[in-house]
Amino acid sequence: xxxxxxxxxxxxxxxxxxxxxxxxxxxxxxxxxxxxxxxxxxxxxxxxxxxxxxxxxxxxxxxxxxxxxxxxxxxxxxxxxxxxxxxxxxxxxxxxxxxxxx
Amino acid sequence: xxxxxxxxxxxxxxxxxxxxxxxxxxxxxxxxxxxxxxxxxxxxxxxxxxxxxxxxxxxxxxxxxxxxxxxxxxxxxxxxxxxxxxxxxxxxxxxxxxxxxxxxxxxxxxxxxxxxxxxxxxxxxxxxxxxxxxxxxx
Numbered sequence: 001x002x003x004x005x006x007x008x009x010x011x012x013x014x015x016x017x018x019x020x021x022x023x024x025x026x027x028x029x030x031x032x033x034x035x036x037x038x039x040x041x042x043x044x045x046x047x048x049x050x051x052x053x054x055x056x057x058x059x060x061x062x063x064x065x066x067x068x069x070x071x072x073x074x075x076x077x078x079x080x081x082x083x084x085x086x087x088x089x090x091x092x093x094x095x096x097x098x099x100x101x102x
Numbered sequence: 103x104x105x106x107x108x109x110x111x112x113x114x115x116x117x118x119x120x121x122x123x124x125x126x127x128x129x130x131x132x133x134x135x136x137x138x139x140x141x142x143x144x145x146x147x148x149x150x151x152x153x154x155x156x157x158x159x160x161x162x163x164x165x166x167x168x169x170x171x172x173x174x175x176x177x178x179x180x181x182x183x184x185x186x187x188x189x190x191x192x193x194x195x196x197x198x199x200x201x202x203x204x205x206x207x208x209x210x211x212x213x214x215x216x217x218x219x220x221x222x223x224x225x226x227x228x229x230x231x232x233x234x235x236x237x238x239x240x
Contacts, residue, residue: 003232019117019149022224025232099115099231100239102125 004029004095007036008102011046020101021053028057029091031083037065040080047077054079062088110235111142116151118240121166126154129240130172136238137179144183145176146227151240152190155201155219170202177206177218185230188223 005028009016017039032040039046040061050059059080076082092098114133120126136143147155161168184204191197198221207213
């Protein structure tokens with residue numbers, strides 16, 4: 001019965017991720033894609049918000065979008081799982097619904 | 103539905119102010135399409151999306167087509183639930199009194215006019231999201 005939330009905007013520019021994290025239910029999945037992946041960089045100011053969200057839901061980040069932006073696997077926040085496009089499909093298929101935060 | 107197909111719960115999540123981008127108008131058009139297919143349609147307004155429902159919108163001076171009146175016609179298309187987030191209103195200095203008086207006619211109660219706008223808090227909005235079959239974001 002979970003929701004997959006996708007976030008495709010940088011949290012430094014828009015409030016899409018902040019708003020998303022404010023509307024998740026326990027057991028939901030959050031996938032950061034496109035500029036959304038910038039939130040998952042270690043040491044960034046949204047690390048705390050993502051860490052706080054990890055208690056209630058699982059956080060994922062799309063690997064090709066990280067790579068495109070020069071963020072290496074070692075620079076991703078701990079507890080944030082990296083997935084490829086196939087993994088994205090698996091997440092969408094496992095969720096009851098998908099909610100995009102644009 | 104008359105042909106026995108499953109009715110799905112469609113939720114249109116609106117997070118952007120009108121006129122600055124095309125999202126709000128596009129959302130309305132898709133809402134009307136969904137309503138024509140006799141789905142269970144409701145709308146959510148959060149963040150700058152609450153500005154879509156402002157009363158007294160007048161786009162004439164911008165050269166753009168004003169479309170705020172369409173929200174008031176939604177009741178005729180059986181779109182009767184417009185959920186507006188309390189926190190989003192408050193952050194923007196707004197209250198429900200600043201919004202259009204959108205109503206629908208309840209055929210079960212002698213066509214009494216009832217308000218379509220329902221103010222909900224963030225937790226209630228999260229529950230609404232978790233209760234849908236399909237979510238379209240704008």
